[in-house]
Amino acid sequence: MAGLEIKKLCKSFDIKGTKVSALNNINLLIEDESFVTIVGKSGCGKTTLLRIICGLENQTEGNISFIYRDEKLKEKDSKKKVSIVFQEPRLMPWLTVEQNMAFPLIKNKNRQEVCDIVHKYLNMLGLEKFKEAYPSQISGGMAQRVSLGRTLCYNPEIILMDEPLGALDAFNRSKLQREFINIFLENKKTIVFVTHDVDEAIYLGQKIVVMDKGHIIKKEIIDMDYYRDSSSNKFLEIKNSLLKEILA
Template sequence: MAGLIVKNLSKTFEFQNKKIQVLKDINLDIPDRSFITMVGKSGCGKTTFLRIVAGLESKTEGQIEFINCKDRSKKKIGIVFQEPRLMPWLTVEQNLAFSLIKCKDKSYVKDKVQATLEILGLADFKKAYPSQISGGMAQRVSLGRTLCFDPKIILMDEPLGALDAFTRKKLQNELVDIFIKSGKTFIFVTHDIEEAVYLGQRVAVMNNGIITEEIQIDLDFYRNPEDAKFLEYKKSILNIYK
């Protein structure tokens, strides 16, 4: 397993001969086997932060140190986007297996895919194509593809934002299940404060490229959004933006 330490991370873009700073001196300690949520308004830098951690974008300044991963080639990071991004010509099980395309052990791939299908309740739909399943199922396939890859750190960029309330709640609970059973490190970006409090052991609040506050959530899983302490956490985050 692995965590990471972010030190003085900054990112500047150039647009029309002007420099735009989207991340400013981000410092964040994310322990191994923890679930961190990041919340903030659209455009505050959350997605850029994830893309830099994933290696999809370069940083301007700062450092990212991966705990227990001295060999960077073994750090294994998986990312789940807001859209499922499935390959429409592949079935559900083929989409899952695609993340293991370099694995030559066909027996391992078959067992890993089947186990993931069972975890996410998709076993009955393994032969279906993306066009034949619901949006919630498609997002589960997207998550399953990442789980099959078996990364040490899972990054999630508003993966539930486009779902209806009922499907969203179901997948939130499935994420908690997976986190508890797998012991992986999760960094989950959202603009939904209730979702951030429901999932996160710690909530990092972002505004204008800066982490303005970190709030420890001292609530056991599974959480009741109507609980007085839960509502208190939500209110304290909302007050940061006033």
Template sequence: MAGVNIENLSKTYTIHDQEIKALSNINLTIKDGSFVTLVGKSGSGKTTLLRLLCGLEQITKGHISFLAPEKERATGKERISIVFQEPRLMPWLTVQENMALPLIKEKDRQQVSQTVAHFLDLLGLKKFKDAYPSQISGGMAQRVALGRTLCYDPDIILMDEPLGALDAFTRKNLQTELIDIFLLEKKTIIFVTHDVDEAVFLGQRVVIFDGGSIIEDVPVPLDYPRDPLSQNFFQIREQILRTITGK
């Protein structure tokens, strides 16, 4: 596993000779094995931060460093994976073949088969291992995308609104499954969402973005599983909503 330390991070785009600040002076430390949700209005910089963390964008200013657990030494080669809003599966590959993609260069094929079988079982996809993406539901496809990431065994999992396109029932079920996986696998997860209830339901901390800056970092001292109807949940939710809306 690994954590992240972000110092004075800024990202500027130049569009038609005009500079657009996507992120400005971000300072954030995320401990290894923690679940942090990022929330804020569209265009507030959440996705840009994920893209910088996984190297899809270049940093304009500042520094990102990855932190190993106390008894381990950071290698500088931390494994980072990102799950997008769309599953982005290969349509010509089966469920199990899609999940095995990150392991294509592994020589021990028996170990690869065992790894894929483990996550097929964990995600409830065992019966659909030979199905193609066109033959499964959107919720199942997103499970396959998550399984593909877990097979890669990353130190850090980045998630960019991975449940945003799903119906309410499927989304709720996958939220619960994601918490179960987090507690079992002990991965560091950084999860972007526009949904405040989802942010509080999942995250141990909710980091609020606005205009490319962090405006508040809210701890969520609630045990899993969480009850969205509880008074404590409601109070944290209302605090975050007031911060975002300014009301």
């Protein structure tokens, strides 16, 4: 497994001759096998940071490097595996649930291995009964689970999530939050989860990063066991502290 070290990261855009800064001097350590949530208002730079980490955007300045507990892995893996789950499931409508999840394994010629991997995550995510269904035949919550299953089949070292629950109703959102925690505890993946929901950030994250106008303005370690009670005094105390920073 891998973590990330981000140093002095900056990103600016040129819009009709005007330089617009999206990220400013971002310094962040994301330890391996950790769950980090990034929270902030719309336009604060959360998504831009994820896009740079996964290679969809290039930074203007600064560095991102992978870190390992086992230095031998650093020499072994020159190409690190990072995958991103978007707010929209982005499934291929002409493929079944099972085929969508198997898609990242298309280059694997061992059919039995592919079948075993896909069925492991179909069962884990409660999708076995819907494996032959097409995206148009399943709910939004199920589609998001398929998207997550596709990522898990790819077996990345780091999973990035860009507000993956933003379009769901409260019931499905709560259910999938628990699924994310289960997957994190079982698979020991490094997860970076972007949200604008403070409650969600506290419920999921071991570390919370608060962003505003392209800056990191607060980092908070959450010393609470899973699964967390959002009505507890400690939860509400952390929430009020974060909201003061975000709304200041």
